[in-house]
Amino acid sequence: MIIKKLGIKNFRNYSDSELEFNSNKILFIGKNAQGKTNLLESVFYLSALDSFRAKTDSELIKWGESFCSIKADIIKHDVDINLEVIINPPSKKKLKVNGLNKNKFSDFISNISAVCFTSNDLLLLRGAPEDRRKWLDLAICQVFPAYNEKLSKYNKVRIQKNNCLKNLKGSINSDSSLLDVFNEQLAITGSNLIFIRLNFLFELLKIAKNKHALISENENLSITYNSSVIDEIHLEEKFNFNNEFILKKFKDKLEEKKFEEIIRGQAVIGPHRDDISFFINSVDSKKFASQGQQRTIVLSLKLAELQFIKDKINTNAILLLDDVLAELDDLRQNFLLDAIGNETQTIITSVDTLHFKDDYLKDVEIFEIKDNIILKKDHF
Ligand SMILES: Nc1ncnc2c1ncn2[C@@H]1O[C@H](COP(=O)(O)OP(=O)(O)OP(=O)(O)O)[C@@H](O)[C@H]1O
Numbered sequence: 001m002i003i004k005k006l007g008i009k010n011f012r013n014y015s016d017s018e019l020e021f022n023s024n025k026i027l028f029i030g031k032n033a034q035g036k037t038n039l040l041e042s043v044f045y046l047s048a049l050d051s052f053r054a055k056t057d058s059e060l061i062k063w064g065e066s067f068c069s070i071k072a073d074i075i076k077h078d079v080d081i082n083l084e085v086i087i088n089p090p091s092k093k094k095l096k097v098n099g100l101n102k103n104k105f106s107d108f109i110s111n112i113s114a115v116c117f118t119s120n121d122l123l124l125l126r127g128a129p130e131d132r133r134k135w136l137d138l139a140i141c142q143v144f145p146a147y148n149e150k151l152s153k154y155n156k157v158r159i160q161k162n163n164c165l166k167n168l169k170g171s172i173n174s175d176s177s178l179l180d181v182f183n184e185q186l187a188i189t190g191s192n193l194i195f196i197r198l199n200f201l202f203e204l205l206k207i208a209k210n211k212h213a214l215i216s217e218n219e220n221l222s223i224t225y226n227s228s229v230i231d232e233i234h235l236e237e238k239f240n241f242n243n244e245f246i247l248k249k250f251k252d253k254l255e256e257k258k259f260e261e262i263i264r265g266q267a268v269i270g271p272h273r274d275d276i277s278f279f280i281n282s283v284d285s286k287k288f289a290s291q292g293q294q295r296t297i298v299l300s301l302k303l304a305e306l307q308f309i310k311d312k313i314n315t316n317a318i319l320l321l322d323d324v325l326a327e328l329d330d331l332r333q334n335f336l337l338d339a340i341g342n343e344t345q346t347i348i349t350s351v352d353t354l355h356f357k358d359d360y361l362k363d364v365e366i367f368e369i370k371d372n373i374i375l376k377k378d379h380f
């Protein structure tokens with residue numbers, strides 16, 4: 001799939017900008033803080049209805065304005081698709097596909113897939129569990145759009161449960177029948193999320209392992225899912241979990257933790273507390289991997305995401321590379337650029353063109369960003 005046009009209004013530092021893309025290789029250049037990442041963020045938002053960095057939608061709206069919108073013309077499987085989202089909190093965001101309103105997020109995001117690779121991702125392993133959960137959830141949405149609704153549903157129940165726990169005011173003698181109702185719903189929605197995450201990681205690891213072995217000259221990558229509900233799950237082994245098994249474990253654990261949750265006044269178990277660990281040759285890479293080894297893991301994961309999407313939906317996702325080439329050495333840069341090939345539309349941000357080989361720059365379309373204005377460059 002490719003994006004042909006992008007239009008943003010009141011998005012971050014932009015008032016009203018329209019861009020037309022005529023190449024599979026697009027480069028945004030500009031000094032720091034000009035709005036390069038903001039542009040990638042707008043494209044990615046269409047693919048997940050979530051930002052890879054903002055905590056709330058309101059952050060995306062230009063300061064002093066009340067709404068923002070993102071529009072794009074996409075070509076997917078030779079079909080033109082027009083997408084538009086209007087963000088106007090506290091109202092629900094408005095979604096349109098080819099001018100028709102859509103209520104379900106999945107009906108919107110199923111039209112476009114993107115993989116975003118930022119220099120921040122290179123810190124994924126050492127970052128907070130929250131960052132790893134966010135990466136995982138956004139990656140799953142690209143291949144399984146309905147996951148987005150399942151996640152929202154779970155989070156809604158979790159917030160209701162937390163309110164209920166607060167109302168109990170730490171008293172284990174209060175009537176907890178409402179809590180039991182929320183726990184039942186939390187277990188149903190939450191076990192399904194865990195099941196989907198495990199399935200996704202299992203499939204992703206198969207692809208990432210090969211990429212990782214190639215880049216690292218045969219080191220072995222493995223992943224464990226550290227669940228607050230069923231402890232550690234090694235994704236190396238044959239995948240033999242089913243939803244019912246996880247649901248049963250979830251319910252048992254909720255029962256076990258009920259008093260603790262009442263006393264602490266918050267939900268302490270569930271996929272919102274889970275984490276992922278990465279191992280190289282069975283050694284925990286969070287603690288022991290060198291910076292280069294960590295980069296190789298993240299690069300393998302990103303390449304695996306791209307491949308996974310291609311296998312699943314039979315078209316290339318749009319690749320968004322935010323300032324990441326400058327952070328990779330020659331070997332890893334070449335792996336990345338070779339893996340992308342000519343078919344994947346790639347939008348790259350960079351401060352300048354120094355990190356690109358002449359060969360890459362041959363058919364690239366360059367836009368320069370300065371003082372909130374985006375200008376197409378005819379020469380570089
Ligand atoms: N909601 C908003 N309204 C107006 N301006 C915003 C908003 N959010 C962010 N900005 C501005 O956008 C700019 C940052 O944009 P962005 O992160 O895209 O920069 P960048 O070009 O990627 O920079 P760098 O090279 O440092 O990564 C900042 O100057 C920030 O003040």
Ligand SMILES: [Mg+2]
Nearest residue numbers: 036037322323
């Ligand atoms: Mg940036």
